[in-house]
Amino acid sequence: MALIVQKFGGTSVANLDCIRNVARCVKAEVNHGNQVVVVVSAMAGTTNQLVDWAREIGPMHDAREYDTIVATGEQVTVGLLAIALQNIGVDARSWLAWQIQVHTNEIHGAARIMDIDTNLIRERFACGQVPVVAGFQGISPKGRITTLGRGGSDTSAVALAAALAADRCDIYTDVDGVYTTDPRIAPKAHKLDRVTFEEMLEMASLGAKVLHTRSVAMAMRHNVNLQVRSSFSDAPGTFVVDEDSIVEQEKISGIAYSPDEAKITIQGLPDQPGIAASVFGKLAERQVNVDMIVQSASTDSKKTDITFSLGRVDLDKAVGVIEVNRDALGYSGIDSTENVTKISVVGMAMRSQPGVAKTMFETLAQKGINLQVISTSEIKISVLIASEYTELAVRSLHTAFGLDDE
Amino acid sequence: MALIVQKFGGTSVANLDCIRNVARCVKAEVNHGNQVVVVVSAMAGTTNQLVDWAREIGPMHDAREYDTIVATGEQVTVGLLAIALQNIGVDARSWLAWQIQVHTNEIHGAARIMDIDTNLIRERFACGQVPVVAGFQGISPKGRITTLGRGGSDTSAVALAAALAADRCDIYTDVDGVYTTDPRIAPKAHKLDRVTFEEMLEMASLGAKVLHTRSVAMAMRHNVNLQVRSSFSDAPGTFVVDEDSIVEQEKISGIAYSPDEAKITIQGLPDQPGIAASVFGKLAERQVNVDMIVQSASTDSKKTDITFSLGRVDLDKAVGVIEVNRDALGYSGIDSTENVTKISVVGMAMRSQPGVAKTMFETLAQKGINLQVISTSEIKISVLIASEYTELAVRSLHTAFGLDDE
Numbered sequence: 001m002a003l004i005v006q007k008f009g010g011t012s013v014a015n016l017d018c019i020r021n022v023a024r025c026v027k028a029e030v031n032h033g034n035q036v037v038v039v040v041s042a043m044a045g046t047t048n049q050l051v052d053w054a055r056e057i058g059p060m061h062d063a064r065e066y067d068t069i070v071a072t073g074e075q076v077t078v079g080l081l082a083i084a085l086q087n088i089g090v091d092a093r094s095w096l097a098w099q100i101q102v103h104t105n106e107i108h109g110a111a112r113i114m115d116i117d118t119n120l121i122r123e124r125f126a127c128g129q130v131p132v133v134a135g136f137q138g139i140s141p142k143g144r145i146t147t148l149g150r151g152g153s154d155t156s157a158v159a160l161a162a163a164l165a166a167d168r169c170d171i172y173t174d175v176d177g178v179y180t181t182d183p184r185i186a187p188k189a190h191k192l193d194r195v196t197f198e199e200m201l202e203m204a205s206l207g208a209k210v211l212h213t214r215s216v217a218m219a220m221r222h223n224v225n226l227q228v229r230s231s232f233s234d235a236p237g238t239f240v241v242d243e244d245s246i247v248e249q250e251k252i253s254g255i256a257y258s259p260d261e262a263k264i265t266i267q268g269l270p271d272q273p274g275i276a277a278s279v280f281g282k283l284a285e286r287q288v289n290v291d292m293i294v295q296s297a298s299t300d301s302k303k304t305d306i307t308f309s310l311g312r313v314d315l316d317k318a319v320g321v322i323e324v325n326r327d328a329l330g331y332s333g334i335d336s337t338e339n340v341t342k343i344s345v346v347g348m349a350m351r352s353q354p355g356v357a358k359t360m361f362e363t364l365a366q367k368g369i370n371l372q373v374i375s376t377s378e379i380k381i382s383v384l385i386a387s388e389y390t391e392l393a394v395r396s397l398h399t400a401f402g403l404d405d406e
Numbered sequence: 407m408a409l410i411v412q413k414f415g416g417t418s419v420a421n422l423d424c425i426r427n428v429a430r431c432v433k434a435e436v437n438h439g440n441q442v443v444v445v446v447s448a449m450a451g452t453t454n455q456l457v458d459w460a461r462e463i464g465p466m467h468d469a470r471e472y473d474t475i476v477a478t479g480e481q482v483t484v485g486l487l488a489i490a491l492q493n494i495g496v497d498a499r500s501w502l503a504w505q506i507q508v509h510t511n512e513i514h515g516a517a518r519i520m521d522i523d524t525n526l527i528r529e530r531f532a533c534g535q536v537p538v539v540a541g542f543q544g545i546s547p548k549g550r551i552t553t554l555g556r557g558g559s560d561t562s563a564v565a566l567a568a569a570l571a572a573d574r575c576d577i578y579t580d581v582d583g584v585y586t587t588d589p590r591i592a593p594k595a596h597k598l599d600r601v602t603f604e605e606m607l608e609m610a611s612l613g614a615k616v617l618h619t620r621s622v623a624m625a626m627r628h629n630v631n632l633q634v635r636s637s638f639s640d641a642p643g644t645f646v647v648d649e650d651s652i653v654e655q656e657k658i659s660g661i662a663y664s665p666d667e668a669k670i671t672i673q674g675l676p677d678q679p680g681i682a683a684s685v686f687g688k689l690a691e692r693q694v695n696v697d698m699i700v701q702s703a704s705t706d707s708k709k710t711d712i713t714f715s716l717g718r719v720d721l722d723k724a725v726g727v728i729e730v731n732r733d734a735l736g737y738s739g740i741d742s743t744e745n746v747t748k749i750s751v752v753g754m755a756m757r758s759q760p761g762v763a764k765t766m767f768e769t770l771a772q773k774g775i776n777l778q779v780i781s782t783s784e785i786k787i788s789v790l791i792a793s794e795y796t797e798l799a800v801r802s803l804h805t806a807f808g809l810d811d812e
Contacts, residue, residue: 080471084463087466
């Protein structure tokens with residue numbers, strides 16, 4: 001008998017028929033003789049409606065009240081799923097964060113789980129009852145409802161799996177696993193049987209939005225055995241595992257892309273020590289997250305250019321910060337564009353195969369694609385290219401790295 | 407400085423603009439130098455949607471899960487109203503039943519409040535904060551969310567007013583008070599400045615659905631000073647007061663009518679002791695509530711007829727019960743109709759004025775209206791008439807008892 005946490009996202013519980021389908025999914029796992037804990041999100045669309053109301057009611061929003069409002073979405077789903085389970089003969093009951101005691105810190109709207117009291121849930125196992133737990137929510141030290149931020153239900157599920165020392169945490173979603181790249185762009189993309197936590201982290205942060213980054217990091221830290229699978233199919237999904245579980249990896253794992261990028265170039269900065277720190281210090285003060293950075297070699301004129309990428313949502317704010325500090329920074333010009341996409345090759349394999357960068361750059365060069373910024377980590381190489389080349393770049397790299405489905 | 411509980415129903419918080427209006431209502435009371443506690447219902451329509459979902463998800467519904475689902479409506483409104491108040495400079499916070507500790511029994515879906523811990527709310531008064539409390543909900547001894555049944559937010563408000571020993575409990579609704587009769591039927595109806603609890607109880611149970619019957623009974627028991635008023639107007643509403651507060655009452659207070667009635671006549675029952683007990687015993691076993699009863703005088707044939715009224719929703723069930731027991735009861739025929747309305751004259755005044763019944767019966771007779779069943783209590787006379795005479799009867803009685811607005 002295994003202890004399994006099953007998590008179902010918003011699209012899996014989008015309406016009453018979907019919720020009945022989820023109930024059958026849970027029952028199948030119970031019928032296999034397993035102990036099951038279910039974590040659910042709000043019905044797709046519900047949270048958006050609640051967030052809109054909370055924002056529209058007035059310009060100032062008390063984050064504690066915001067959380068009280070948006071946490072109701074999950075409260076509805078746990079009740080409905082518990083009823084759906086009872087109707088097909090599965091003993092089940094709903095649990096809200098304050099009933100279990102899912103303790104978080106006080107950062108409302110983006111709270112972090114501190115610990116979970118699993119005693120009450122464990123008691124129910126003895127009676128064969130399936131706990132249906134509201135994801136996304138917790139309670140603060142002051143007894144207020146908190147929420148974990150977007151995608152927080154993944155984190156709830158992983159945290160519960162860690163606290164219960166579950167054998168597996170299955171994240172059910174509307175795709176049947178993690179793919180070598182986006183199948184909408186590259187039809188030859190195929191599902192991966194396994195990826196490592198590290199690879200999943202890179203892919204999640206690079207726009208392959210299957211799992212929430214925080215949930216992957218938490219699973220890695222607590223070594224939770226994670227599976228991404230579809231609630232509309234019985235097929236096994238993709239297991240996210242410890243590096244040691246993958247004996248040898250010859251191929252890179254996937255090609256990720258992130259279209260929501262922008263690029264800024266600051267020209268003619270004085271080439272003096274500390275100038276980069278000044279620029280990025282000003283941006284950090286205003287909570288602008290900068291991603292890739294290139295500083296051009298100094299010329300005879302003692303001037304330098306700095307180019308960096310950032311999220312498209314932050315572009316206007318960043319340009320504003322730089323323009324306000326024109327005198328302090330002493331640059332001659334600024335240039336910005338939203339017409340860029342980040343393309344990344346991700347895989348543990350590249351640590352043992354030095355030719356990955358060469359293959360990547362050659363492949364893109366052959367297609368006439370100019371690399372605007374390059375950045376590398378131990379298991380990832382990212383480049384910034386003009387957006388119109390996105391599909392061409394992803395497909396070419398997918399073929400070049402031998403990932404095409406046969 | 408007075409302590410005032412303000413309760414706003416679903417139509418008063420139907421959308422964000424309404425909620426902003428409620429916030430201004432609350433602020434006005436705070437600006438008068440009063441301590442204010444607010445109780446709110448769900449946005450109009452929300453509870454119906456939640457109830458529909460809970461019913462549609464499966465034929466069996468666990469009432470505990472049902473309550474978990476439907477209680478979310480109020481949770482959304484308290485959060486939104488707290489934000490709306492903060493936005494116009496009123497310090498406010500939302501309170502859910504489990505946060506305050508509104509203890510109820512375990513009758514899910516129709517729970518009764520046992521006691522309310524007011525310590526946390528009182529602490530906030532010291533800081534000048536306005537507590538915004540979710541109506542309709544409580545927690546059971548087992549820590550599950552309960553709901554108080556339809557109209558339960560009125561009861562929440564009165565219970566809170568009693569627990570806090572509030573100076574006044576204002577029930578804001580979409581009408582500006584209690585009227586002598588339904589103004590849609592009798593345009594000359596006028597607002598009452600005061601009614602007694604007893605009168606309000608009779609009127610509420612007779613279809614004048616301004617206040618929930620349970621809330622009136624609770625206010626009477628705890629002597630809570632109740633006011634019914636409009637959230638869309640500053641005008642004083644109707645005060646519901648103790649009998650002693652009304653020095654002398656010459657007129658009756660109002661004409662109520664209840665259109666959701668039905669009538670059953672059982673013919674040719676054996677005229678023997680205990681026959682009425684048999685009939686109504688069978689109906690009680692199936693939870694059919696019978697209202698007015700008339701048993702005709704026995705004839706030479708030793709047979710008797712029994713006529714009674716009941717709620718229209720129960721008609722089919724009641725007829726079924728009687729038909730199933732035809733042999734046991736030994737009657738010859740059964741006759742039923744939905745074409746009846748109950749008209750009632752209500753007022754403390756009738757205790758000192760013996761002519762009320764005579765005036766009522768004469769007025770209706772002059773209009774050619776036949777009285778099918780008559781029933782009286784100390785402060786009320788009700789008659790059952792054919793539905794098509796409803797408007798004529800209400801208007802004639804309103805005039806006959808001197809209630810027409812001049």
